[in-house]
Amino acid sequence: MRNCILIIESDHTVGRFIQLKLEAEGFTCLQDNNGDSAVDLAGQRQIDLIVLDPDEPLKDGGKILEKVRDVSPLPIIYLSSASDVDSKVAALDAGADDYITKPFATKELVARIRSALRRHEQPAIVVDPSYNIRDLYIYPDRHEVRVGNEIIDLTKKEFDLLLFLAKNKNRVLTRQQILEEVWGYGYVGNTNIVDVYVRYLRSKIDEKVGRKYVHTVRGIGYVVRD
Structure with a gap:
């Protein structure tokens, strides 16, 4: 069965170009100029992935992301000409699974679509109901982080980052490695986005609780230790 991709693109010519390229790679495609059908199609499980281009005149991609996320966990790839870290963070926090800066090669888009579909189709294997870093507990099944009796409120991407670090404790x-696992294989962008999200975690957990959980290994990356 061929995967069905919903292309949300306000420029019909660009949308048609993307559609033809994806269909040549074996995908079935639907087009939507303003995102109105996204929530219904996602909720009814009639599509497998969304390619969302929120650039003008379609400005409010964030609202589309949030509405789709309310009804479905299906993968969303966000296209934008904005290459700054803040724009990427905003899109990922709103629910995008991947972010591609325009202009891009069609082969890259196809590769990222296939990667996102593979990750989405693989069943989550949870050996334990929770992961812990000392007194901090992470519950993947209910997307919850606790320190003692206190619940720590994290965005989806912050949670994914913390969970990956905890699964690889010590x-x-x-x-x-973090980019490929949390942001997706083939992510092309500044690795600085990892540092940005680590700072978010530290401000929400380390500074609030008064203990350090995420440690920097200079020149290499990060580690969490018991």
């Missing part, structure tokens, strides 16, 4: 992870 192992030093490079920024590239």
